[in-house]
Amino acid sequence: MNRYYHSVKVDPTKCNGRMKCMRVCPTQAIRVRDGVASILEDKCIDCGECLTECPEGAIVALTDPVGELSKFKYTVAIPSPALYAQFGRQILPDEILAGLKDLGFSDTVDLAFLCGEVSFAIQEHLREYEGPKPIVSNACPTVVRLIQVKYPSLVDHISPIDIPRELAAREIKKAKAKEHGLDEREIGAFYITPCPVKMISIKQPAEKEKSYLDGAISITDIYGPLLSAMDGGKRKERSYRKALEDICILGIGWAIVGGICRTLRLKNSLAVSGLTEILEVFDDIERGKMRHIDFAEAYSCWQGCVGGSLTVENRYVSYNKILKLIETLEFEEIKACPDIREVRKRYAQKYFFRTGILEPRPLKPLDTDLARAIQKRKEKQEIFETLPQIDCGACGSPTCLTFAEDVVTGTAELSDCLVMVAQKSAGVSRKPASPPKIVELNPPDAKAKNKKVD
Amino acid sequence: MAEENGLSQVFEITGKDFGRAGTISTKIKEILQEIGIDSAVIRRAAIAAYEAEMNIVMYAQRGTLTLTLTPTAIRLDVDDEGPGIEDIELAMQEGFSTATDEMREMGFGAGMGLPNIRKNSDEFAISSTPGKGTSIDVVLNLNQVAE
Numbered sequence: 001m002n003r004y005y006h007s008v009k010v011d012p013t014k015c016n017g018r019m020k021c022m023r024v025c026p027t028q029a030i031r032v033r034d035g036v037a038s039i040l041e042d043k044c045i046d047c048g049e050c051l052t053e054c055p056e057g058a059i060v061a062l063t064d065p066v067g068e069l070s071k072f073k074y075t076v077a078i079p080s081p082a083l084y085a086q087f088g089r090q091i092l093p094d095e096i097l098a099g100l101k102d103l104g105f106s107d108t109v110d111l112a113f114l115c116g117e118v119s120f121a122i123q124e125h126l127r128e129y130e131g132p133k134p135i136v137s138n139a140c141p142t143v144v145r146l147i148q149v150k151y152p153s154l155v156d157h158i159s160p161i162d163i164p165r166e167l168a169a170r171e172i173k174k175a176k177a178k179e180h181g182l183d184e185r186e187i188g189a190f191y192i193t194p195c196p197v198k199m200i201s202i203k204q205p206a207e208k209e210k211s212y213l214d215g216a217i218s219i220t221d222i223y224g225p226l227l228s229a230m231d232g233g234k235r236k237e238r239s240y241r242k243a244l245e246d247i248c249i250l251g252i253g254w255a256i257v258g259g260i261c262r263t264l265r266l267k268n269s270l271a272v273s274g275l276t277e278i279l280e281v282f283d284d285i286e287r288g289k290m291r292h293i294d295f296a297e298a299y300s301c302w303q304g305c306v307g308g309s310l311t312v313e314n315r316y317v318s319y320n321k322i323l324k325l326i327e328t329l330e331f332e333e334i335k336a337c338p339d340i341r342e343v344r345k346r347y348a349q350k351y352f353f354r355t356g357i358l359e360p361r362p363l364k365p366l367d368t369d370l371a372r373a374i375q376k377r378k379e380k381q382e383i384f385e386t387l388p389q390i391d392c393g394a395c396g397s398p399t400c401l402t403f404a405e406d407v408v409t410g411t412a413e414l415s416d417c418l419v420m421v422a423q424k425s426a427g428v429s430r431k432p433a434s435p436p437k438i439v440e441l442n443p444p445d446a447k448a449k450n451k452k453v454d
Numbered sequence: 455m456a457e458e459n460g461l462s463q464v465f466e467i468t469g470k471d472f473g474r475a476g477t478i479s480t481k482i483k484e485i486l487q488e489i490g491i492d493s494a495v496i497r498r499a500a501i502a503a504y505e506a507e508m509n510i511v512m513y514a515q516r517g518t519l520t521l522t523l524t525p526t527a528i529r530l531d532v533d534d535e536g537p538g539i540e541d542i543e544l545a546m547q548e549g550f551s552t553a554t555d556e557m558r559e560m561g562f563g564a565g566m567g568l569p570n571i572r573k574n575s576d577e578f579a580i581s582s583t584p585g586k587g588t589s590i591d592v593v594l595n596l597n598q599v600a601e
Binding site: 362 | 460461476479485488489490494496501504523524596
């Protein structure tokens with residue numbers, strides 16, 4: 001299978017070629033040719049940076065419309081805990097889950113409890129683990145894809161414990177099929193997602209044939225209807241205290257960066273968010289500099305899932321909301337969480353492990369023949385040396401180095417470099433003027449004196 | 455090893471430039487990835503390059519790392535202008551280090567640098583003139599890789 005499914009697409013009718021997406025793409029996967037952006041499938045890791053950046057809204061996320069529900073006899077909503085952070089502090093998960101039912105879902109799953117179970121399962125796994133460290137969390141599909149593409153040698157570090165949303169879908173289908181005498185295929189499990197990348201992890205899981213989930217609905221799409229269904233939070237069926245008692249203190253934090261590490265009680269763990277920061281951490285892991293760290297949690301979105309491109313609330317506000325909720329639970333000494341003995345029993349039965357093997361997905365080399373690939377890399381370097389090296393992007397490639405590669409692979413021509421064309425017509429040699437001189441900041445007086453002496 | 459068929463690139467490294475430390479080994483890793491070298495070999499090469507780079511940053515005034523790549527091998531030639539090594543045999547022992555406390559505080563200088571380079575290479579040669587500098591030549595063979 002050569003073609004990868006991606007969660008973002010460019011709408012060519014809306015794109016006006018501003019190149020903002022091209023510059024922001026962390027894997028240099030976007031080119032602008034003839035004034036329209038296109039995404040290179042091999043290089044894209046579905047982080048959604050381009051989607052957030054595009055002022056025209058020309059990059060669209062492929063999530064499911066709410067209407068997809070009608071295809072199933074029985075539907076279950078499985079919201080990311082990030083959904084809980086989208087509303088005011090008085091609106092607690094039980095109300096949000098009730099609101100989802102009012103929107104037409106037959107049932108809902110409180111993913112926070114599953115997250116809590118998975119936290120325990122990771123603890124169990126760490127106890128017996130002897131492989132390469134740190135173990136890297138697989139909660140963020142962009143991070144998993146980043147490792148497959150850019151850090152193939154770190155694939156062994158990815159946690160083998162399945163993600164809560166997959167386990168939730170697997171289990172709820174089993175339970176509801178039994179309860180209502182349905183076939184599992186008649187039950188639709190929908191993830192309410194804070195980001196587009198979860199969509200591909202459903203359509204094209206990184207490690208297995210098929211996801212247990214049937215689709216993903218974006219928080220942005222469901223926010224409005226859900227708010228009306230909840231009547232703006234005015235419909236209080238239970239006391240605030242009672243509703244608090246239903247919240248899993250371990251799982252609720254999975255919506256924010258650091259939320260998993262907090263539950264593992266390790267001496268050495270780290271949590272990182274934002275792709276640029278992640279690259280630094282992964283470089284260090286690859287160099288073997290982080291062997292003393294047991295567990296690393298990484299999210300491509302700043303602040304974790306609450307920072308997803310399909311959320312409504314400001315990421316810092318929602319981050320804080322989750323944090324305050326945890327503080328409240330601690331203060332009130334409400335420590336609802338899964339039964340650890342039960343988790344241990346199921347862990348021993350391999351209940352939590354993901355199926356299938358996670359393979360590296362290294363980028364296509366310049367050529368399949370090693371000698372020719374080396375030759376092409378040499379050519380790339382030679383072309384690069386002649387370029388202005390200012391990464392202006394006017395050619396439609398994000399950097400001069402990627403442009404040189406595009407020329408070697410035949411997807412661009414040297415004449416696409418507008419700077420060189422301009423210089424040629426002005427009669428300047430191929431190398432542009434020497435880099436701007438650093439102006440010495442001597443006190444003006446001293447300089448003036450020097451001049452006089454000269 | 456026909457050098458003409460190969461690619462050769464020189465990287466300059468500045469001593470004490472901790473801010474940019476590690477960028478050369480990352481560049482080398484990216485070049486090897488573009489060419490399609492097996493990821494396990496890339497990782498070994500990247501670790502060897504990183505340790506060599508860090509040695510220059512920590513101890514030398516300046517140095518160069520030359521990457522040479524042919525269809526059969528990856529070669530890293532590292533030359534620096536620096537204090538050199540008095541006793542190479544001692545320096546090659548795991549855990550031996552002359553790092554300052556500050557370097558250790560930053561997580562460097564565990565005395566694993568040179569042993570790590572040797573561990574990750576197929577051929578390893580080191581020579582040094584105290585007071586002048588050190589050179590390390592490393593080769594990683596590619597023949598056993600199927601791709």
